[in-house]
Amino acid sequence: VTERLTVDLAGRAYDIVVGAGLLARVGEFLAPVIGRRRLIVVTDETVAQHHLAALQAGLDAAGYRHAAVIVPAGESSKDLHRFADFAEQVLDQGIDRNTVLVAFGGGVVGDLAGFGAATVLRGVDFVQIPTTLLAQVDSSVGGKTGVDTRHGKNLVGAFHQPRLVLADLDVLKTLPHRELLAGYAEMVKYGILGDVGFFEYLESAAPRILALDPAVIGHAVLECCRMKAAIVAEDEREAGRRALLNLGHTFGHALEAETGYGSALLHGEAVAIGMVLAAEMSVHLGLLDKVGAERIRRHLDALGLPTSPNQVPGAPFKAARLIEHMSHDKKTIDGKLTFVLLDRVGHSRVERDVPAALVERVLTATGAA
Numbered sequence: 482v483t484e485r486l487t488v489d490l491a492g493r494a495y496d497i498v499v500g501a502g503l504l505a506r507v508g509e510f511l512a513p514v515i516g517r518r519r520l521i522v523v524t525d526e527t528v529a530q531h532h533l534a535a536l537q538a539g540l541d542a543a544g545y546r547h548a549a550v551i552v553p554a555g556e557s558s559k560d561l562h563r564f565a566d567f568a569e570q571v572l573d574q575g576i577d578r579n580t581v582l583v584a585f586g587g588g589v590v591g592d593l594a595g596f597g598a599a600t601v602l603r604g605v606d607f608v609q610i611p612t613t614l615l616a617q618v619d620s621s622v623g624g625k626t627g628v629d630t631r632h633g634k635n636l637v638g639a640f641h642q643p644r645l646v647l648a649d650l651d652v653l654k655t656l657p658h659r660e661l662l663a664g665y666a667e668m669v670k671y672g673i674l675g676d677v678g679f680f681e682y683l684e685s686a687a688p689r690i691l692a693l694d695p696a697v698i699g700h701a702v703l704e705c706c707r708m709k710a711a712i713v714a715e716d717e718r719e720a721g722r723r724a725l726l727n728l729g730h731t732f733g734h735a736l737e738a739e740t741g742y743g744s745a746l747l748h749g750e751a752v753a754i755g756m757v758l759a760a761e762m763s764v765h766l767g768l769l770d771k772v773g774a775e776r777i778r779r780h781l782d783a784l785g786l787p788t789s790p791n792q793v794p795g796a797p798f799k800a801a802r803l804i805e806h807m808s809h810d811k812k813t814i815d816g817k818l819t820f821v822l823l824d825r826v827g828h829s830r831v832e833r834d835v836p837a838a839l840v841e842r843v844l845t846a847t848g849a850a
């Protein structure tokens with residue numbers, strides 16, 4: 482079954498379509514939104530190897546003219562300096578104002594192609610065809626695009642909403658299990674931050690979701706998109722509620738920064754640890770009961786996700802260094818450390834001035850030096 486939902490942004494509303502076998506039918510979804518305009522597909526080498534032929538066949542069958550720009554797989558393709566070369570490659574393909582960029586890949590390709598679409602020729606339309614679980618449930622929805630600088634990740638970017646998001650569940654079959662699990666951590670995030678019923682559903686359905694069982698995977702992806710879409714529609718520019726989506730990310734980003742954004746620790750794995758630490762911090766502050774924190778930890782742990790910094794290569798980390806990274810996070814304003822905390826499983830709030838001493842206490846309790 483193919484399901485659809487609308488991200489409700491005045492004047493720029495767009496649909497998210499979730500289902501199996503969408504690549505072959507791509508023209509049917511594109512045509513009502515962008516007509517027969519020329520496309521430039523942006524993808525990475527790994528996704529190209531597995532799935533580009535299928536996408537191109539779908540486009541050919543529908544009569545689309547299209548070119549491709551293929552970047553190396555991995556976060557380094559999202560580097561600000563590499564972006565210059567990427568923009569030139571897109572221009573080499575003879576882009577004009579009517580050309581539509583297609584981001585066909587994980588979050589890296591989505592952020593890169595999205596930022597390209599926001600800036601090349603001062604902005605062209607783009608479509609997201611996310612190919613990782615993380616991109617399907619998180620990064621392809623919401624319109625944040627950007628690239629990394631030597632000062633940190635995603636520090637140069639733009640809000641630029643796609644015209645359509647097509648999440649084909651079949652492409653997930655080639656995704657390595659570890660990447661799938663990392664994306665799953667972001668699904669858990671939605672349950673914990675705002676919907677205990679969804680968290681309960683995940684507690685029972687996780688093995689089937691991770692096995693990509695057609696009876697559950699589509700529903701689970703769509704529910705996450707629905708939650709993100711609702712938050713984005715309410716607060717596109719993150720003046721309020723959208724910040725809740727950063728649950729687990731203050732600790733998570735610090736660990737990623739310390740491990741160099743590489744394969745030692747994937748983003749979703751960092752978020753899994755970060756959610757457990759945010760729950761611990763919430764317990765310390767008397768907001769969340771210990772049972773709730775343990776329930777979160779147990780679910781992630783049972784699936785094989787890391788739940789403590791000391792499970793990460795390079796541990797033990799110095800609490801002071803992690804806190805230093807947090808103070809450079811772009812969410813930190815006037816040196817005040819911001820965390821999303823829980824008052825119960827399924828209900829969260831933003832805390833904008835958490836004392837460094839408390840952060841240090843939580844970190845040392847989990848083994849940091």
Ligand SMILES: NC(=O)c1ccc[n+]([C@@H]2O[C@H](COP(=O)([O-])OP(=O)(O)OC[C@H]3O[C@@H](n4cnc5c(N)ncnc54)[C@H](O)[C@@H]3O)[C@@H](O)[C@H]2O)c1
Pocket residue numbers: 525526527528531554555556559586587588589590592612613615616619620621622623624625626627634635652653654655656657660748
């Ligand atoms: N814009 C946002 O709102 C937002 C939100 C969350 C994360 N992000 C960004 O997303 C990025 C992480 O995204 P990601 O986890 O998707 O990483 P990724 O794009 O690097 O993909 C992970 C790996 O999986 C490979 N891959 C992708 N699809 C595949 C498939 N179907 N089969 C086999 N291999 C496949 C990729 O080549 C890559 O090696 C980060 O740069 C992060 O900053 C952005």
Ligand SMILES: [Zn+2]
Pocket residue numbers: 619667730748752
């Ligand atoms: Zn994330």
